[in-house]
Amino acid sequence: MSDPMRIPRPTRLPAALTAALLAVPVAAVPAATPAAAAPPPAAAAPPPVAAAPTLAVARNAPVRPPYHVVRPGQTLRSVAKVYGVGWKVIAAWNGLRRPYTVHVDDVLRLNRQPGGPLPAFRTRVERVTPQMVNWNPALRCPIWPVSLRRVWVFYVDFAGNRRIGSIIMHRLHVTRTQRIFRELYQRRFRVQAMAPASVNLPGGTDYSAITSGWECRRVSGSNVWSQHAYGTAIDLNPVQNPMIKRGVVTPSTGRGYVGRSRYGIGMVHAAGAVPVFTGNGFPWGGRWRTMKDYMHFAVEDR
Ligand SMILES: [Zn+2]
DSSP states (O other), rough: OTTTTOOOOOOOHHHHHHHHHHHHHHSOOOOOOHHHHSOOTSSSSOOOOOOOOTTTTTOOOOOOOSSSEEEETTOOHHHHHHHOOOHHHHHTTTOOOTTTTOTTTEESSSOOOOTSSSOOOOEEEEEEOOOGOOOOGGGSSOOGGGGEEEEEEEEEHHHTTTEEEEEEEGGGGHHHHHEEEEEEHHTTTOOSSEBBBHHHHHOOOOOOGEOOOOOOOTTTTTTSGGGGGGTEEEOOTTTOOOOEETTTSSGGGGGGGGGOOOOOOTOOOOTTTHHHOOOOOOOGGOOOSSEEEEEEEETTOO
């Protein structure tokens, strides 16, 4: 294993070879075993006087889950207190540095990252061929593959592992897309899956779970091209951030996420991950009045 974290530099290699190069480091990332990495705190039962308590675990602390999603008003210290773990320990587990700022929707590991802290964010951009985007001329899509780019990024999956994924975007929005995914990564915000599905969702059949950008399609129930058909929109964690239109939840697997007062993994909130997008020029479909599209961030706000 020379350098499993290496993402290939921008390259003129054929797509198949590039994909093969990328597949290697992704497959080499060890799966997290949070249960094995985190010794169960001895807090649930009354601690006997003679017991040797784990130094970092306070009495009466709740049983520690593998991660915590930051809620409004919480700080690294207040989260640490909830679980009876030193805040510096949590900072180390998550690779946080001064000033140890955390944001709503950030995800904090509550155990050590197997293999050490996550590597620094990396990204690169690739031109696409019609084949790479399954181009279908019969659809008469509003923009052509020559205007599209595949943006490769590091992301953190729901198990807390670093993965390499890609998203197809209009070439004019590549830089802001890279900024968005850099910020999400630095916040340890978790993304369920990105393309290529064969690598990041092996054996999976529910592609509605994939975070994606360009797609040549119309707005559901109309003739108008979706912003996705222009490569100017991103759908983030569709299951955890579904669209609700006339009472219909899409994808249907997102029905458990219609209530937005929860702070579950992968969910976005106005006070949390949403500003990562709006601050980079992508307004949020969760602010719309007639319908809600919590997964949807689009340059033209529609
Ligand atoms: Zn969308």
